[in-house]
Each structure stands twice: as C-alpha cells, then as structure tokens.
Amino acid sequence: MTRSQIKPIIEALIFVADQPIQLKEICQAISEEEPQEIQEALLELVKDFNGRESGLEIREISGGWRISTRPFYHEHIRRYLKTKPSAKLSLASLETLAVIAYKQPITIPEILEIRGVSSSSAIKTLLERRLIVPKGRKDCVGRPIMYGTSKEFLIQFGLKDLSELPNIEDFEELLTN
C-alpha cells in the first residue's frame, strides 16, 4: 500500500476506538504493513489532520491516539448538549492527587507528612474514581500500600504520559519570584 492508502485506514481506526488506540493496536489491524511504515504514516496523518484546523483534532493521550473536539469549541458543544462543566473533585482530593502524581509511588503516611493532614477520605474518593491505583507495598515496617496514578488519570487530565506534567520545581521558582 502507498502511504496515502494507509493514512485513511489509521484515521478510521482512531475514530472507531472507544479508548485512545495504541500504535501497537493499529499495527495489528494493518498487519500487512511494516510497523515502521505505519508509524510514519500515523505521524503524517496527525500532522495533516491537525493542520486543517477543523473542529476535531487527533491527540496523543495516555499512550494512545484519540480523535476529539478542540477545547476551543466547548461552549457551542455544551449549548447543544445542554451540559455544564462540573467540579469533579474537591480541593482536598485534588491536592492529594497532586501529591500522588508527583511523588508516586507513595504511601499514606508519606502523604500525611506532606499535606500535614490525614487524607484517607480523599484517597478513598480517588480510588473510587479510579484516578489512582495501588502499586504494591513498600519494603519497610508495616509494609504499607503504595499508590500511583492510573491510565484514567492521564485521560481525564489530557496527558500523553506522566512526563508531560509540568516540573514541580517550576512551581517552586514561581513561589520564590
């Protein structure tokens, strides 16, 4: 196949996937082509697609690719869907989530140390929302459970991977300036 024949197939696959689709999955679906060629076609497709400046975009989220509307058009979409933006997490939960996101894997006592307050109810909420997941036990007295962020976390906060989080030390500079 030529590249211009592969690209529309990839576009169709990204559209139909209900979760961000991984390059690996795309390669499995187009097994007749070399992964290297598919990857190049994918990157070219993303460039073309996003270059059109339409209402849709292809974005890399949580290790996969996804077609979504551009955030810029949210007002009109909401007007049509008749939905309002909702505050999904309390401030306490968000702060706990921030600590976990930057310090993972981290145990509850360690979170307490940073936040100066017991965070068990926030942790319960985050577990229920599947934003955090247990990541094994720490090798110390009591073998407490360590927590880290989940795939769902990356999706909900629109992150490609954890390295996309702004550097925590930048916040420090912000504070000292």
Next chain:
Amino acid sequence: MSVLTENSSNSAKAPYQIKLEIFEGPLDLLLYLIKKEEIDIYDIPIAHITEEYLKYVQLMQELDIDFASEFLVMAATLIHIKSKMLLPVSTTELNELENVEDPRNELVNLLLEHKKFKSAAEMLWSRAEVEQGVFTRAPLESDKENPEVAATVFDLVAAFKSLLDKRKEQLQVEIANDKITLTQKINEIKNLFKTENKISVSKLFLKASSKAEMVIIFLAVLELTKESIIGLLQTETFGEIIAIKIHDTFTNKANN
C-alpha cells in the same frame, strides 16, 4: 477539616451560620495566617504567629467544631520552636556558627512544600477544566459488549459483601459443615471451566452453604486470578463480574 461552612446547615443545633476560610489542615491555616498578616515566609515572627494560630484553634473549640488532632500537634510544634528560639545559643555552638540551624527551618520547608503542591493542585484543576471541554464521539452500540473495564479487587470485595448481606438471614443457623479446603475449591472451579468459557462470579457463590464456604470460594477466585488461570471482567461500573477462562495457561495447569 473546615472551619465553616455550607454544610453547617445540616447541624441542627447551630442557630446561625458561620462562614470562615476552609482550612484543610494546620499547614493550610498557617499559610492563611502568613498571607493575612503579610509575613515573609522565610522570616516568620514565631511568637506572633503562634499567638494568632492559638486564637484560631481556640475559636474552633468554642465553635464546637470537631477538629483534627493535627491542629494540636502543630500548636505544640509552634510552641516548641518558640521556646527553642528564646534559649540563648551556647558559645560552643556560636563558634561553629554555620552549624547552628534556625529552629524554624523545618517548618518553613514543610510550608513551602505544601504550597508547591497547592499550586500543582491548581494546575490539575485548570487542566481538568480544559479537558472537560473536550468531547469524543459517543459510545457505539458495540462498545457495550466490549468488556474493557477490568474488575478490581475492590469490585470483587464489594460484590462479595453484597452477597454476604443478601444471605445473612439464611445463614443464621450454622451447622458444623464438612470442611472444604481451598485446594478442593480451586479444583472444583477449574473443573467448571473445563466445560464453560465464562461464569458469572455471583453464580459461583450461589452454591455456597455457609459463610465459611463463601470465604473459601472468594479466596479461590482470588488465587485463580493471581495465577492468571482465570480473568475477571466487568462490562460496566457496578455491573456483574464475570470470570473468564484464560486459554493457554488454563489448559496447562488443568492437566497438572
């Protein structure tokens, strides 16, 4: 905790509503005081801030707010730092001046760290806000049949608990029953999977004649999952949990 708030409406004994800042913990309260009093965080007048802090703690007690013990721990810490600063530095310590640490340092570091994560939380907040304005296509009909959401141990425990609750009345009379071992149960479930590819987990529990047996079944399901002999799937949140046979490993182990 909060010194406030909207939900004070549900405490019937409060004749009036008080609105104060929300203090998530002692560090939050300290940061609030530092901001309010326009204090330099690197040079905290510890006597003054301790006084202000204790005023708030007292206020909380007067308002009969059920506040966390962490607030008292911080009060003790503040007083400890204050007393340390009042003590004269011994001459030997003065000689090694660079080794004399400001007793406030530890607290300042804690406050700065806390502030950093507060900004990080704000960053997450704004990210989530932007992401809420992003929409993907609505789920297709076929997505529903696609058991993408794997069940977690929490779902399993919750399902187990609801079953136990359901069977509570029936289980009141407990007769000394034959002892079933975990190994027996595991083999029993393995045998079921020889003919079936998927079995609803709640169905496995239905056969149990006692609480003890249900516990054994629960452990057996966990064990089989751990060994990757079966997998657990849940098609929708709070939905039925289905145990499915994982082919390659299953056949090997079953033959053992």
